[in-house]
Each structure stands twice: as structure tokens, then as C-alpha cells.
Amino acid sequence: MTYTVDFVDVSTVGLESSPVAEPLAGLRANEARYFKNKYDWTFTTTPAADAADTIAWVHGILWDERDLAIASPPLEACEFDVDGTRFAYVFYASGLSINVMYALADGGKRAVGFKLADGMEVPQELSSFKFARQRSKLAGTIRGSYFVIKHEH
Secondary structure: OOEEOOOOOOOOOOOOOOOOHHHHHHHHHHHHHHHHHHHOOOOEEEEHHHOHHHHHHHHHHHHHHHOOOOOOOEEEEEEEEEOOEEEEEEEEOOOEEEEEEEEOOOOOOEEEEEEEOOOOOOOHHHOOOOOEEEEEOOOEEEEEEEEEOOOOO
């Protein structure tokens, strides 16, 4: 069952099993607000069990580009195309959010972003990345990092 993310009344629906469910819900709502404001896109997520293809695509990029495997189980994911760019998000029980921005046209921007929910420690598998901080009314302090995708996926 899909969940339409509400960034006005933030809910932990779908994220209840995370030890940082409330900050992760704020992080998810922050992403929903961004897409609504920038693209007029309604952000909806699907339980991980129903989003195997999206999660496999994201995990394949992580492994192919950086030999990364995420230890935490995924809780939710979403995938959509907006303005010629394919976006995918995976939200993990640990409080990690991974997003892929993949331009469909050759030569466009392609990157993987990592965001950590407020209160979450940097996972061991991401310890080589430097994380910048930003404040969000919905998510508190978000720490984020990224890398540029170099191969075709």
C-alpha cells in the first residue's frame, strides 16, 4: 500500500520499526515538501517489500560505483520521473535516506545522496564520506553527503 507523505502533519506511518522513527519521518516530510515546492510533485512511498525493483536499482548503483552495501534494512522506497530525471529514494530503519538523481538524457546530472536523520550515527559503511549539516523545520539537523554517478545504470 502506498503512503502519500504529508509535510504539514508529519507521520511515522511505515517507519514505526525504526528507533529514530520521528526524525526519519521529518526527513521524509522534508523531501516531500521539496518536491511539492520545486516540481509540484506529490511524494508517495511504498513498503520495501513492494518496492524490490527500486531498492535493487539503488543498491546496484551503490555496489557498482563504490562497493557499498547498506547494513540496515530498508523500510520504504519510491521512484518517479520528473522533468527528465529519474528519482529514487530508499528509507532505512537506521534513519538513513538514500536518493538517486539520474538524468535520463546523456550528459545530465547523476548523483547519489545520503541523508542521516537527526540523532543517527554515521553508519560504518559510509564512514569515508564527509557529511555537511543543514537545519530543517521538519527534520531538525540533517547531515548529508553525495557522490557523482560515473557509469550507466
